[in-house]
Amino acid sequence: MPKKKTYHHGDLKNALINAGVEILAKDGVSGLSLRKVALKAGVSHSAPYSHFVDKQALIAAISTEGFRQLYERVSAVADEYKTKPSRQMIEVAWAYVQFALDDRDRFKVMFSDVLEKEKEYPEFIAESQRNFQLLRMIVEANQASGKLRSGPSDLVALSVWGIVHGFVMLLLEGQISHTVLEKKSVRELVEFQLKQIMLD
Amino acid sequence: MPKKKTYHHGDLKNALINAGVEILAKDGVSGLSLRKVALKAGVSHSAPYSHFVDKQALIAAISTEGFRQLYERVSAVADEYKTKPSRQMIEVAWAYVQFALDDRDRFKVMFSDVLEKEKEYPEFIAESQRNFQLLRMIVEANQASGKLRSGPSDLVALSVWGIVHGFVMLLLEGQISHTVLEKKSVRELVEFQLKQIMLD
DNA sequence: GCTACAATCTTGACACTGTAAAGATTGTAG
DNA sequence: CTACAATCTTTACAGTGTCAAGATTGTAGC
Numbered sequence: 001m002p003k004k005k006t007y008h009h010g011d012l013k014n015a016l017i018n019a020g021v022e023i024l025a026k027d028g029v030s031g032l033s034l035r036k037v038a039l040k041a042g043v044s045h046s047a048p049y050s051h052f053v054d055k056q057a058l059i060a061a062i063s064t065e066g067f068r069q070l071y072e073r074v075s076a077v078a079d080e081y082k083t084k085p086s087r088q089m090i091e092v093a094w095a096y097v098q099f100a101l102d103d104r105d106r107f108k109v110m111f112s113d114v115l116e117k118e119k120e121y122p123e124f125i126a127e128s129q130r131n132f133q134l135l136r137m138i139v140e141a142n143q144a145s146g147k148l149r150s151g152p153s154d155l156v157a158l159s160v161w162g163i164v165h166g167f168v169m170l171l172l173e174g175q176i177s178h179t180v181l182e183k184k185s186v187r188e189l190v191e192f193q194l195k196q197i198m199l200d
Numbered sequence: 201m202p203k204k205k206t207y208h209h210g211d212l213k214n215a216l217i218n219a220g221v222e223i224l225a226k227d228g229v230s231g232l233s234l235r236k237v238a239l240k241a242g243v244s245h246s247a248p249y250s251h252f253v254d255k256q257a258l259i260a261a262i263s264t265e266g267f268r269q270l271y272e273r274v275s276a277v278a279d280e281y282k283t284k285p286s287r288q289m290i291e292v293a294w295a296y297v298q299f300a301l302d303d304r305d306r307f308k309v310m311f312s313d314v315l316e317k318e319k320e321y322p323e324f325i326a327e328s329q330r331n332f333q334l335l336r337m338i339v340e341a342n343q344a345s346g347k348l349r350s351g352p353s354d355l356v357a358l359s360v361w362g363i364v365h366g367f368v369m370l371l372l373e374g375q376i377s378h379t380v381l382e383k384k385s386v387r388e389l390v391e392f393q394l395k396q397i398m399l400d
Numbered sequence: 401g402c403t404a405c406a407a408t409c410t411t412g413a414c415a416c417t418g419t420a421a422a423g424a425t426t427g428t429a430g
Numbered sequence: 431c432t433a434c435a436a437t438c439t440t441t442a443c444a445g446t447g448t449c450a451a452g453a454t455t456g457t458a459g460c
Contacts, residue, residue, distance in 0.1 A: 008408055008454080009408080009409080030316060034448090043410085044410045045411095045446095045447095046411080046448080047409050047410075049409095049449085051408090112308070116228060116230060118373065132375070154377070154380050155380065155384070155392055158370070158389070158393070159363065159392070161370065162366030162393060163366060164366070166362030166366025166367070166369065167359075167362040167366070169366065170361065170362060170365065173312075175311075176358065177329065180354050180355065189358070196397050197363075206425095208425080208427070209437080233417060235416080235417070235418080244440075245417095246438075246440080246441095247437080247439075250438065254418090255418065
């Protein structure tokens with residue numbers, strides 16, 4: 001897609017989101033400023049305000065887009081292992097972990113307190129709930145094949161998400177001791193985590 | 201403790217930490233600025249630099265202090281239920297959750313990406329590992345009484361921490377759907393989470 | 401095709417932030 | 431009592447989010 005230097009950018013909104021993701025990957029969350037994002041997108045420092053009322057709004061958009069991509073990846077994996085109940089859960093969890101490790105700072109932004117008033121961003125809420133519903137369906141499939149305890153699927157899904165998400169967070173924060181990481185690979189650790197909660 | 205208006209504050213370092221905690225509770229993480237902290241402590245905006253090289257360093261100190269208090273509470277509860285293996289784990293988890301809910305923003309700061317280069321703050325690392333070792337001991341006690349699966353206690357501790365911590369995070373981020381929260385109290389949800397991983 | 405409008409982008413400004421440098425004040429070791 | 435080191439203030443600067451005013455441009459209606 002060739003870029004003409006017109007006054008009107010054409011697709012600035014998405015350009016800003018992408019620029020934000022790149023900056024996030026390179027400079028981390030503390031390096032993410034509206035002005036840098038604007039600069040990277042090749043517009044003036046105030047241009048973003050035509051598309052986002054706030055810095056928070058841009059962050060919300062970045063997070064929302066992140067959830068969309070997460071959904072893509074997880075649902076693809078879930079689909080791929082649809083016929084293998086014994087592996088589906090671990091592969092889904094692994095995809096989740098990889099997504100986090102792939103883009104650590106974006107993942108952190110998606111879940112951490114950077115976005116303060118989530119309630120004000122309905123798209124963000126919708127997209128994150130869509131992810132939860134996906135997990136819930138996967139959980140129900142696993143319950144049906146006896147891989148997971150029965151019980152309210154939303155609560156069990158919460159457990160599964162919690163155990164994996166908690167692990168990822170501790171991993172990203174560097175709170176998992178070096179000695180543990182030396183003994184097991186991350187993949188093995190995820191597997192171990194899941195085995196604690198899964199039946200067999 | 202009466203405050204004399206001397207040039208030398210006397211205990212500015214701790215005063216700054218406490219001021220930081222207060223501001224965190226009132227204005228959240230985005231409202232936490234070095235200058236406000238200094239103002240609240242009654243000193244000039246540059247005074248903090250005599251005690252902390254960075255804003256990050258102050259945040260590290262706040263987090264470290266938070267971990268100390270968390271240790272206090274968790275170890276007290278663990279001790280209290282030392283002779284009741286059936287309840288110890290849930291009470292410990294509940295104390296953890298309450299600690300988070302008590303001071304949401306400080307808890308978030310302790311675990312979220314606000315503190316970027318944790319490695320540079322050995323006290324912070326030490327204090328958080330001390331907490332993990334405490335949990336590990338509790339886990340070993342629960343393994344001994346058959347409440348938890350056997351296996352490497354550090355890994356099992358990781359699972360327990362992960363499942364509770366993940367739940368708390370999702371709770372704090374408002375990612376737990378309203379409908380779930382209507383059906384069960386938070387305490388019940390914690391219990392449900394733990395039951396997924398505990399034996400009986 | 402022309403025109404008026406609305407969307408988009410730029411410029412300039414402001415208050416607030418973290419941080420550095422230089423100097424003022426004070427406790428304390430010798 | 432004095433010199434020094436620790437502590438605190440003052441001043442300054444670049445970077446930040448945000449707002450208001452104006453410039454540019456696509457486009458709907460004639």
